[in-house]
Amino acid sequence: MCGIVGLFLKKDAMRPQLGDMLTDMLITMTDRGPDSAGIAIYGEAVPGAVKITVQSDTPDASFAGLADALSDALGAQVAVRTISTHAIVTVPAEQSARATAVMEARGLRVMGSGETMEIYKEVGLPRDVADRFGLRDMGGSHGIGHTRMATESAVTTLGAHPFSTADDQCLVHNGSLSNHNRMRRVLERKGVRTRSENDTEVGAAYISWRVAEGASLGEALEGTLKDLDGFFTFVAGTRDGFGVVRDPIACKPAVMAETDEYVAFASEYRAFADLPGIEAARVWEPEPATVYFWER
Amino acid sequence: MAVTLDMAKLDLREVNTALQSAAKTHSNDAYLIENPRGSHAMACGLDGALDVTIKGSTGYYCAGMNKEARVTVDGSAGPGVAENMMSGIVTIAGDASQYAGATGHGGLLNIKGNASSRCGISMKGIDIVVHGNIGHMSAFMAQKGNLVVLGDAGDALGDSLYEARLFVRGKVKSLGADCIEKEMRPEHLKMLAELLERAGADASPEEFRRYGSARKLYHFNIDHADEY
Structure with a gap:
């Protein structure tokens, strides 16, 4: 059920x-x-951007410094909004795949992504x-x-x-x-x-x-x-x-x-x-x- | 004057306890249930004459095992309404979800709207009148009683049917295994006229076709002995 x-x-x-x-x-x-x-x-929707929802069982440690690390890796401004075990990471649309790879390499779980969807x-x-x-x-x-x-x-x-x-x-x-x-x-x-x-x-x-x-x-x-x-x-x-x-x-x-x-x-x-x-x-x-x- | 039980203030167990106690005294009192909010198992297990009206829609297993009581749902009913009903009358003003009247032994289940799949599955003597359509696999393994449908029937009507009688006014999408159309004899027309009147259905018995068991599936055929 x-x-x-x-x-x-x-x-x-x-x-x-x-x-x-x-x-x-x-x-x-x-x-x-x-x-x-x-x-x-x-x-x-944020024009020109994609929202990626990521999760971590240790959000304090995992999300600390994430915005800076991503901004450095992508060479673009990245916004991270943390809500409990989840974070909504807003990246330029064309950098979505790259950002996902960087976050998965840091051990984050990707819940979903999209222009408007958050999971x-x-x-x-x-x-x-x-x-x-x-x-x-x-x-x-x-x-x-x-x-x-x-x-x-x-x-x-x-x-x-x-x-x-x-x-x-x-x-x-x-x-x-x-x-x-x-x-x-x-x-x-x-x-x-x-x-x-x-x-x-x-x-x-x-x-x-x-x-x-x-x-x-x-x-x-x-x-x-x-x-x-x-x-x-x-x-x-x-x-x-x-x-x-x-x-x-x-x-x-x-x-x-x-x-x-x-x-x-x-x-x-x-x-x-x-x-x-x-x-x-x-x-x-x-x-x-x-x-x-x-x-x- | 009906006794009003408001489920915004009382929980399900309190309401059912009140109804079951009243039914046992055979008081034939009238009860009005407000704010049912789709609750499960409402007015189930009533064992005696009682008049219950539920103002709104109900969830799973409303009026299950009903005996003698008249239960009216002024809304739609969830899966398994009037399951294993013994006697009395259960009326649904709206639609009924799957397996309405399943295994019912007696009484009348009167559905003013549509019933979805498996209506009257394994019915054992209940009368079911559906004023709208019924879904697929209805009257599966139905043993006894009458299923009357004013609208259309879905796929596999009466699959593996025993001795229940099925009457459909509209189209039947397909018949299940061992279910066939049968002639409408005078005793069927008479019985159907009485049942339609009891259900307040505006239809004439001559408009219906009768379906029943070919009786090939539940009698063992000695020629098939090698297949087992």
């Missing part, structure tokens, strides 16, 4: 409330996934994870969260969702994939790299690979139905929105709600209970083997 939540705002005026709304939804899903929690939040995930109860990162105060256009009850890999920071395998793309998953080892090897041969033993990361890498090969997000999600074996309800985030797909058996729950102000996704209706106007919202269960997405 795991819990998934997602919120896509249609009105810019609501953007400052995104973190607060999403945090309530996430905490409600604690009993579906008390091991770890994570969130991908799509906030403000925060840790082991622990969703409430504690949300508090640690101050998720409530974060604004943005849309966000995806996950509460994890581990099945396919260990309870670690790297095993927590969301998984990001390309700029501004991320994936959360309720279920388990049974052909992930084989698919990991298939993707490896195509030069697609994964960082963990986790099944969901392979799903994320598959979608990123398909998009990199020219598929639309819809086509990539459609492809999961053919190429990934197992149980899944997936929510995939991109810079412009999010997509949802469930496997044809559809035993992993999913419910959606839409109003003039937002589109919300959750594993259970409980997560919607505090959303504004939910009483009048259109609420429905997404069909099996059917791709849904919302983009701005």
Whole structure:
């Protein structure tokens, strides 16, 4: 079991409330996934720059001097914003790969990167994870969260969702994939790299690979139905929105709600209970083997 | 005058304890539950006549194991609504999620909206009326009772069916193994007319097609002995 939540705002005026709304939804899903929690939040872009989210178990030591070291290595101004075990490192877009290599050489774990996406995930109860990162105060256009009850890999920071395998793309998953080892090897041969033993990361890498090969997000999600074996309800985030797909058996729950102000996704209706106007919202269960997405 | 229980003030266990105690006295009192917020296992295990209305949507296993009570959800219901129901009436004003009425032995489950996958799986005597559509694998291994669908049915309807009767007014995407269309006889039309009336459904029995078991799967065929 795991819990998934997602919120896509249609009105810019609501953007400052995104973190607060999403945090309530996430905490409600604690009993579906008390091991770890994570969130991908799509906030403000810095023109010409990429934000890289990195994590360390020893943040004080690891993040000290990081800005200077990166600025020296890249020959450009680098901003580092530390939040608990994570740091958001803003680098010039063309230096993103170089900066990632420098940080990985320093033993930092890369959670994700993108123009607008930031990823925060840790082991622990969703409430504690949300508090640690101050998720409530974060604004943005849309966000995806996950509460994890581990099945396919260990309870670690790297095993927590969301998984990001390309700029501004991320994936959360309720279920388990049974052909992930084989698919990991298939993707490896195509030069697609994964960082963990986790099944969901392979799903994320598959979608990123398909998009990199020219598929639309819809086509990539459609492809999961053919190429990934197992149980899944997936929510995939991109810079412009999010997509949802469930496997044809559809035993992993999913419910959606839409109003003039937002589109919300959750594993259970409980997560919607505090959303504004939910009483009048259109609420429905997404069909099996059917791709849904919302983009701005 | 209904007794109101507000879940903004009471927790689930307090509400269910109050309902279960009232059901046991067979008081047939009316209860109104406010702010259910999608809670799990609401109004489950009621063992006696009682009238419960839940104002809002419920989560997993609402009205499970219901006996004699009338439970109405004024919203949508999560997975497993009225699971293993024995008797009484459970009404869902909105949609029901997967495996609605699973293993139900008796009573009426009346779903005004759609039901998703596996509706009536392994049903054992319950009557289920769905005013909208039902999802795939509905009535899988259904043994007894009636599943009536005013809309369409998804893939693999009635797979591995035993003796439950299935009536669908709309399209059936596909029939499951050993499920076939059968003739509608006068006794079926009569039974269906009564059931539609009980469910307040605006439909005429003649509009439905009946599906049932070909009975080839659950009788052992001696010619197949070598295959085992």
